[in-house]
Amino acid sequence: MICLLFPLLSKDIASTITDEQAVEGYLDSQSPKYFNVLYKRYSPKIFGKCVSLLKDEARAEDATQEIFMKIILNLSKFSGKSKFSTWIYSITYNYCIDVIRRKKKDLSVLVDDIANTHDTADDDVNEKFLLEMNVRRLKVVLDKIPVTDRSILLMKYQDSMSIKEIGDVMAKSESAIKMKIKRAKQKCQKAHKAIFKDD
C-alpha cells in the first residue's frame, strides 16, 4: 500500500528489503517487484558461477535462466533454515555439476594428478597460496581440476560457506568435505606446478 501511494519508496525496496523478506513478499503476493529484487541481487553472481563451472558464456546464460526457473518453482520449499544465498548457490552448484556430468565434458581433469593425490594427502596446502594467487592463474588452475573440487573450493573461498553448509549441498559428511577440500587444494597446487613450472 505504501508503495502504491509513494512510488519513490518502491524504488528503494531493493536496498532496504532482506532476501527473506523478498521471498516472503513474493510468496504472499506473487508480485514481480519482489522477485526483481532477488533477480537483480543474484543474477550476476549466479551467471559468474555458471561461467566458472561451465566455462562457456552462452551455456552459462542458459543455465542462469534454468536456475532462476528452478528457484521460482521451488521458492515455497525454502524453509529459512539456511541463508537464502546458500540455498540458491546450492541449486546453482548442483545444476552445473549435473549439466557437466550429463554432457561428460569434464575432460580437463588431470587424471594422473588425481591418482597421485592420494599418495600426498598428508601434505597440507597453505590456504594463503590459493587466496593470493593471481586471478588469471587461479582461473587456469581451477579449469584443470574436476568440477566437484572446483565447486567445493568456490563454496568455501568465494561464498564463505561453512563446512556443514557445503556438506548439505554435496550430501556428504563434514569430515568427508574437509578431506575433499584438502584434496582439492592439493590438486590446485599440482596443477599450478605443472602449468606454471617455468615461473
Add this chain to the structure above:
Amino acid sequence: MPTNVKNSFKELQDEESAKFSEQSEQKIRHNLESNVGLFHFLGEIVDLYLPKIFGMFVKMSGGAPSPTEDQSNPSRSSDNDRPKYPNTID
C-alpha cells in the same frame, strides 16, 4: 578466514559477474516472465477444467453423481412414494 586478507576467489567472482551484460539480463528476465506467465495460464486452465473432466470420466465409468448433482436431482426414491398431486382429493 580474516577479511583483510587478499582473496583471489572473490576477485574472480567479480570478474566473472562483470561479464553479465545488460542485454543478457534483460533477455533472461523476459524469458522468465514468459515462462512464469505460461505456468500461470496453464495453472488456471487446469483449475477451471480439471474438475469437469474428472466428473466426465466418473460419469462415463458409471460412477455415482457428485453430492451437488444429487441435491439438484428431484427424483429421489422417497419422492416417488409421495402422491403426485398432494392437494387433490382422491
